[in-house]
Amino acid sequence: MILSRTLTPTACAVLLAACGGSDRIVDVQEARAVKRPAPRLDATSAERFAPPRSESAPMGGSQSGAEPFAYALPQGWAKLSRVPMRDINLTAPGEVQCWVSVLPPSSTALAHLARWHGQLGLPAPDATAIDALPRVPLLGGEAMRVDLRGADGTKRLIASMLLAPARQVFVRMEGAPDAVEAQLAALRRFEESLREAPVVAGGDGSDEPEPAFGWTVPPTWKAVTPGPMMLQQFDLGDEVKCWLTLLRGDGGGTENNIARWCGFAGKAPLGSDEIEALERWDVLGARAIYVPLLGDDGKPGLVGIMIPLATHTLYVRMSGSSGALKGRLEAFKTFCTSLERRT
Amino acid sequence: MKPVLQKILAVLAGFPLAVGLLFFTFIATWLGTLAQKDIGLLEAQHKYFESLVYIGPEEALFGFLRFPLPGGMLLMSLLAVNLVLGGIVRLRKSWSRAGILVMHTGVVMLLVAGWVRLEYAEDGSIGLLEGERGDEYVAFHEYEVAVGEIGAEGVVREWVVADEALRAASGTSTSTASFAGQPLRLTLSGFALNARVVPAGVMPGTRSATVDGFSVQTLKPEAEAEFNLPACYVTAFREGDSAQGGILWLGARQPWTVRAADRTYVIELRKRRYPLPFSIELVKFTHEYHPGTNMPRHFQSDVLVHDGTGAPQPQRVRMNEPLRRDGFVAYQHQFRDTGSTQLYSELQVVKNPADQWPLWSLIVMTAGMLAHFVTKLVRWIVRETETLQAGATR
Numbered sequence: 001m002i003l004s005r006t007l008t009p010t011a012c013a014v015l016l017a018a019c020g021g022s023d024r025i026v027d028v029q030e031a032r033a034v035k036r037p038a039p040r041l042d043a044t045s046a047e048r049f050a051p052p053r054s055e056s057a058p059m060g061g062s063q064s065g066a067e068p069f070a071y072a073l074p075q076g077w078a079k080l081s082r083v084p085m086r087d088i089n090l091t092a093p094g095e096v097q098c099w100v101s102v103l104p105p106s107s108t109a110l111a112h113l114a115r116w117h118g119q120l121g122l123p124a125p126d127a128t129a130i131d132a133l134p135r136v137p138l139l140g141g142e143a144m145r146v147d148l149r150g151a152d153g154t155k156r157l158i159a160s161m162l163l164a165p166a167r168q169v170f171v172r173m174e175g176a177p178d179a180v181e182a183q184l185a186a187l188r189r190f191e192e193s194l195r196e197a198p199v200v201a202g203g204d205g206s207d208e209p210e211p212a213f214g215w216t217v218p219p220t221w222k223a224v225t226p227g228p229m230m231l232q233q234f235d236l237g238d239e240v241k242c243w244l245t246l247l248r249g250d251g252g253g254t255e256n257n258i259a260r261w262c263g264f265a266g267k268a269p270l271g272s273d274e275i276e277a278l279e280r281w282d283v284l285g286a287r288a289i290y291v292p293l294l295g296d297d298g299k300p301g302l303v304g305i306m307i308p309l310a311t312h313t314l315y316v317r318m319s320g321s322s323g324a325l326k327g328r329l330e331a332f333k334t335f336c337t338s339l340e341r342r343t
Numbered sequence: 344m345k346p347v348l349q350k351i352l353a354v355l356a357g358f359p360l361a362v363g364l365l366f367f368t369f370i371a372t373w374l375g376t377l378a379q380k381d382i383g384l385l386e387a388q389h390k391y392f393e394s395l396v397y398i399g400p401e402e403a404l405f406g407f408l409r410f411p412l413p414g415g416m417l418l419m420s421l422l423a424v425n426l427v428l429g430g431i432v433r434l435r436k437s438w439s440r441a442g443i444l445v446m447h448t449g450v451v452m453l454l455v456a457g458w459v460r461l462e463y464a465e466d467g468s469i470g471l472l473e474g475e476r477g478d479e480y481v482a483f484h485e486y487e488v489a490v491g492e493i494g495a496e497g498v499v500r501e502w503v504v505a506d507e508a509l510r511a512a513s514g515t516s517t518s519t520a521s522f523a524g525q526p527l528r529l530t531l532s533g534f535a536l537n538a539r540v541v542p543a544g545v546m547p548g549t550r551s552a553t554v555d556g557f558s559v560q561t562l563k564p565e566a567e568a569e570f571n572l573p574a575c576y577v578t579a580f581r582e583g584d585s586a587q588g589g590i591l592w593l594g595a596r597q598p599w600t601v602r603a604a605d606r607t608y609v610i611e612l613r614k615r616r617y618p619l620p621f622s623i624e625l626v627k628f629t630h631e632y633h634p635g636t637n638m639p640r641h642f643q644s645d646v647l648v649h650d651g652t653g654a655p656q657p658q659r660v661r662m663n664e665p666l667r668r669d670g671f672v673a674y675q676h677q678f679r680d681t682g683s684t685q686l687y688s689e690l691q692v693v694k695n696p697a698d699q700w701p702l703w704s705l706i707v708m709t710a711g712m713l714a715h716f717v718t719k720l721v722r723w724i725v726r727e728t729e730t731l732q733a734g735a736t737r
Contacts, residue, residue, distance in 0.1 A: 023530075024511045026520040028490075028502045032618070038497040039609055043597035045555040045590070049540040119632055298406025321406060 068102050069139070072193035073259045074186035075271040092186065094179025100194070101170045109133075109144060109161055112170075116159065121151035138162045138191055139169060149177060156180040160191060211246070211312060213284075216338035218331040236328055240320030242335070251313040254306060258291055264319070265293035265302040283307050284314070284339055297323030305336055314339075355421075356429035364422045367413050374399045374412075383566035385484060391415060393461060416461075423454045439722070442715025449708030456700035464695040465617055468676055471625035472687055476649070478622035480692040482506075482615035484568050488531065488577075488591060489616075490522060491598070493607040506615055509534055512575055526582030526604035531575050531591075535561040538574035540592045552576060554588045573612060579603070617694070620669050621650040626657070628688040630678060642678050644688045660690060672698055 068087050073079065077098070080089040088100040109130050117125055133144040143160040150156070156177040162169040171194070173180055173187050213231070217223065221234040221242065233243040251257060259269035270278075279290040288307040295301055301322035307314040316339075318325060318332050354360060375391030381401045382390070390397050394414030403409045413421075430447030434440060467482040485506040491498035502522040512518040512531035519530045533552070538559050552558065559574045574592040581587065581603035589599045591612035598611035623646050630642035643661035648668060650656075660666050666673040676691035 022511075022516045024508055024516070024518040026504060026508045026518060027523070028504060028520055029523045031500045031502050031523070034491070034498055034501045035496060036491070036498040038493050040597050041493070041600045041607065041609065043600070045557050046542075048595045048597045048599070049557055049590070049592065298403075323406075 069100065069194045070253065070256070071190060071195070072253070072255050073269055074183075074190050075269060077186065077190075077269070079263070090190075092173075092175075092179075092183045094175060094182060096173060096175035096179045096183050098171070098173040098183075098187065098190070101172070103168045103170070109163055112159075112161060113146060116146065116148060116157055120148055120155060120157060122148065136160055136191065138171065139194055143169070143171075153177070158184075158187065211309065211314075211341060213244070213314070214340045215335060218335055221331070221335070236318070236320070236324075236331075238320060238324040240318060240324045240328060242316065242318040242332065245315045245317075246312050247315070248312055250308070251306075251315065254289065257306065257315070261291060261293060261302050261304060261317070265300055266295065267293055281305060281333070281336060283336055284309065284341060288336070292329070294322040294325060297321065297326070301325045303329065303332060307339075352428065352433075355424055356433050357425075358429070361422070361425050361429065364418050364425065368415075368418050368422075370412060371397075371415055371418065374401075375415075377401065381566075383568060385568035386564075386566075419454055419457065423451055426451050426454075439718055442711045442713070442718055445711030445714060446708050447711075449704045449706075449711055452704035452707060453701055456697040456704060459697035459700070460695050464693055464697075466691065466693040466695075467615070467617060468689050468691050469619075469623060469673070470687055470689045471623065471644075473625050473628055476622050476624040477619075479616045479618045480690075482617065484571075485615035486573050486593065486612060487615045488520070488529070488575075488610065488612050490525075490527070490529070491609045491611075492525075493609060498609065504529065504531070509573075509575065509612070510536075525608075526606065527601065527608060528580040529610070530578045530580065532578075533559060534573065534575040535559055536573050537562045537564045537571040538592065539572065539594070540574060540590055554590050557590055559590060559592070575612065577610070579610070617692075619671060619692070621648055623648060623666070623673065623690070624655065625688055628678060639678075642675065642688075644675055644690065666690075667698075670694055670696070670698070 071088070073090070074092070077090050077092045080091055086099040087102050090098045092098055110125065110127060113125050113129060113133075117123065130144065133146060135142045136145045137143070138160050139162060141162050141164060143162040146157070146159040146161065148157045154176065155174065158173045158180060160171040171187075171191055173183065175183075217234065221236055224233050224235045224241075231244040231246055233241060236242055255269075255272065255275065258275060262269045275289070280287045281290050282288070283305065284307055286307050286309060288305045291302075291304045291306070293302045293304075299322050300319070302317060302319045303325055304315060304317035307316070316332075316336050318328065371391050375387050378387040378391060378399070378401045391399070392415035395417040396411050397414045398409050398411055400409065426447050431444060431451070434444055434447070436444070465482070467480040469477045469480040471477055486509055487506055488504040488509055490502045490504070492500045494500075502525070504518070504520045508518040508520065509531060511534075513534040517530050517532045519528060521528045538561050540557050541560050542556055542558075554576065559576065565571050572592065572594040574590060574594075577589050577591050577599070579587045579589070579601045581601070583604060587601055589601075589610075591599060591610065593612050593614070595611065598609040601608045601610060625644055625646055627645040628642070629645075631640045633640045641661065643659055646658050646660060646666065647655040648658055648666065650668075658666050660673060660675045662675060665675070671692055671694050673690040673692045676689045678688050
């Protein structure tokens with residue numbers, strides 16, 4: 001371990017310099033006098049890089065690295081950029097907003113309820129209001145369910161509050177009353193799907209050997225430098241790329257990954273019935289799910305397969321304009337079906 | 344003057360160039376605004392408004408058509424040249440055109456103010472809870488590697504490797520920093536603007552180096568640039584001791600500890616911090632929502648400014664009423680409802696040498712327009728009076 005800590009970066013630095021890169025020399029002369037309490041010294045790498053609450057995204061899920069929970073996105077809902085106080089930020093049909101916030105244990109349920117009452121122009125709740133709130137299951141615990149309508153009747157707020165000693169989790173939905181009513185079932189499904197993202201600790205978390213694969217490259221495909229997370233990447237011409245990635249376990253979930261792919265291809269997420277109806281290919285002894293996401297010729301498209309293996313999931317994806325992809329579907333299938341295990 | 348030079352001067356000072364520049368400014372503004380939804384505000388700003396040339400639009404026309412177009416920096420520079428040459432130098436000087444001359448001078452001042460803001464302003468934010476006091480502000484999109492020396496009372500001295508050196512340590516390049524009189528030298532490499540640090544093997548197939556069982560996994564930069572979490576590899580060369588390798592990451596929970604020649608250092612990658620020559624204490628933060636919504640109607644911070652010379656001075660900071668002091672301007676930027684009774688107020692702090700220049704340039708332009716229109720009015724009155732008199736005489 002010590003050898004690894006010492007030699008690897010040194011070797012990297014030397015090799016990088018030897019590869020033709022430049023080395024900028026900086027002489028820092030000025031020291032700033034400061035007075036700050038000492039931070040924790042000698043923290044291990046596992047302690048330093050343990051994902052903070054807001055960074056513990058599911059492996060293979062969103063690459064924004066920001067969402068604290070894994071979940072299934074209801075059909076018709078879409079993810080929005082994170083904003084302060086919204087660790088998961090979603091939108092549902094009818095301009096309904098839904099978000100999840102995780103806070104340190106900073107306040108009481110009554111204080112939260114009073115704040116929401118204030119926001120909706122309602123009179124402050126009394127202390128007994130909390131006891132009257134119904135309970136719903138959330139993240140393995142029991143959350144208080146709040147259902148409020150604004151004083152002027154234009155807004156409805158639904159919130160689930162899970163107040164634990166270590167943190168407070170809020171699922172909020174807001175919008176016009178009718179639109180919120182239409183999303184209640186989806187909200188329930190969303191809440192039920194919420195689960196803790198796997199916490200990454202030191203080590204790779206598995207003793208399973210990493211599988212290796214072989215394949216037959218179609219004649220016109222050209223291997224290029226793989227990007228991060230890729231096993232291999234090919235340039236197919238016309239700005240079409242094909243690449244393989246391998247993730248542990250289910251890679252964050254079939255539905256989540258397909259929803260993300262749909263987002264890339266500019267399409268609405270597929271529902272479970274649509275996913276069920278997708279074509280299956282026999283690849284590497286598994287029933288691989290074939291996901292063609294193609295549009296008009298000029299529009300971006302994505303074609304991929306998900307191959308569930310014993311300990312990992314292998315993904316092969318091809319992206320580019322839909323028109324260019326359509327002409328390469330046969331070659332893609334030939335490539336995928338040529339995959340074989342090497343270990 | 345040689346004919347060729349005269350022709351170039353005529354083009355640069357000409358009205359057609361001004362019209363063309365304004366047309367392309369409209370195009371850049373239009374495409375840059377649309378691009379914000381695809382590439383984020385900061386990237387769109389860099390690409391469309393601070394560049395010499397850009398390739399646009401983001402969404403190719405008919406799926407394939409994209410053009411190289413003049414960027415904001417080129418357009419504004421040429422416009423400044425055009426105004427100086429055509430609107431000031433070559434303008435026929437007379438009292439009747441004095442107002443136009445003054446107006447053009449005001450526009451040039453405005454363009455120069457924009458350039459000074461772009462090149463020399465430092466901006467960031469300071470976030471405070473009620474009762475807290477801060478004397479430094481944190482950049483939005485710049486980073487630094489801070490090396491703090493541990494003394495008897497905690498971190499007592501700090502050296503900083505600046506953003507430029509950190510970013511230079513990307514690809515196959517490295518940056519090596521030494522610190523005056525310290526038994527420590529750092530070599531930075533493999534800088535990634537947005538990354539996560541993962542246990543080696545969790546992402547099979549990554550080509551990153553592994554240090555102490557962890558690797559840097561490069562991610563696509565976030566559309567909202569302030570959410571990026573940069574990382575880099577670092578090697579500490581210690582006087583009389585072996586080298587020590589590590590990873591620095593903005594998202595790290597603890598700094599990296601290095602010991603060299605009986606001294607202890609904590610090293611961290613963080614957002615760049617700018618010191619203030621005074622400190623700001625948040626006394627009270629108040630806000631109000633529009634009824635029935637989460638939209639703030641107004642919010643303001645009552646602060647005390649401590650400059651060490653006397654009693655702290657109270658100041659209210661709210662929309663359009665910033666705190667101005669010693670060349671720094673602090674605007675009420677945003678607040679965060681932490682869900683508790685304590686609210687977190689964030690002030691945007693800008694050190695801009697040209698802070699008041701736009702105001703002055705507007706005053707100059709207004710004066711120019713007034714002079715021009717008054718001159719025109721007087722001439723019209725004189726002419727009309729003469730016409731009437733001539734008619735009466737006949």
